[in-house]
Amino acid sequence: MRQLNLDQLRTLIAIADLGTFSAAAQALHLAQPTVSLHISELESRLGAKLVARGSRSVSVTPAGAALVERGRRLLRDADEAIEAVHRQAEGRLGRVRLGTSTGVVIDLLPQVLEALQASHPGIDVEVSILGSSEAMERLAQGTLDIGLVAVPQPPLRELVVTPWRSQPMMAFVPPKWKAPRRVTPAWLATQPLIFNDARTHMYRLAVEWFANAGHAPRARIELNYDVAIRSLVAAGYGAAMLPLTPSTDEAWHERVQILPLSPPLTRRLGIAHRDKGAMDGATARVVEVLHQFKQR
Incomplete structure (x- = not known):
């Protein structure tokens, strides 16, 4: 069996999406007999009926649907291969x-x-x-x-x-907590904590900061989404260690306490x-x- 023809595959997908040969021909800028030829050659090559012709529309058969599903991935991969060549050749696109x-x-x-x-x-x-x-x-x-x-x-x-x-790491503390002006490992280790996901570099950074001071606290929850962590802190669920981003964190100063760490820590x-x-x-x-x- 010869290899699949990508143009014929594109035609089948257009028919599946648009429902008629004429609509597919118009979308692909092909003559309608060419669309019919693509499908007949594709069916002959695969030895399977791919489309069912109705009085007003065309639908794909189960075999056609299976090919359409995989064909979309094939066309996407082909487009990416062509795009890679263009990127290498042109540099600006x-x-x-x-x-x-x-x-x-x-x-x-x-x-x-x-x-x-x-x-x-x-x-x-x-x-x-x-x-x-x-x-x-x-x-x-x-x-x-x-x-x-x-x-x-x-x-x-x-x-x-x-x-x-480089970003300084800060303690994000619920607004109603009584907290020191500079947050130490000893104080923070006694509080309910929200850590980044254990697979992240930020988690390892925080754990090492505690370990260097002789502490190994456990977190109430581990997340990998800083905005969600800030929201949980604002709700009083726990304290967290996050990098300071002045442009973003200005809005959070009214909802949480953002306090420096002692000793300082940098991401x-x-x-x-x-x-x-x-x-x-x-x-x-x-x-x-x-x-x-x-x-x-």
Whole structure:
């Protein structure tokens, strides 16, 4: 059996979506006899009836539905392959896959994307919510282009991690609690706590901060969504340790107490990507814009 023809597959999907041969022909800018030929050749190649013709509309058979479902993925993969060639060739157009945590997406990434849109409107950034470890793994596998990750990270071959930003960690305490002006591990360890998810770098950072002072508290709940953690703190459910983001946290000062830690603790972020020789032009442009927001 010969390989599937993607044009014929696209025709079948258009018929499934639009319900008639004529509508599919119009959408695909094909003559209606060409649409009919695509389907007959596809059915002949597969040895299965794919569409059922009615008096006014056409429906796909169970075999056709199975092919349509998988065909959508095949066409998407084909489009991504073509897009990858265009990104490499043109540099200013294309899609860049970026992974980072929810906190970075909410607090830091919007201003970066705004600047990128102004300077390189042809570049589309696809953002995935990922922990730092998963982002590094996907970078190594080639399924991610850029990761905004907590540092330090274990070195991985052909990956580059450069410093980007630093954020002081703060104690977020319910508004009605009596808290010291500077929050120590000894005081915080006795309070109900909300930690980040145990798989995150922020969790390990907090645990090490307590451990260095001889404490090992347990959390009431672990989450991986900073806004939800802040909301639980505001509701009095517990205290948390989160990075300070002045632009976002101004609105939270009225709902929670945001207090410095003693000893101080800092979360550091880096830009992770493949080395320059393996980066396409669109990814390089996004990295350049990210560096514009690097703390000096």
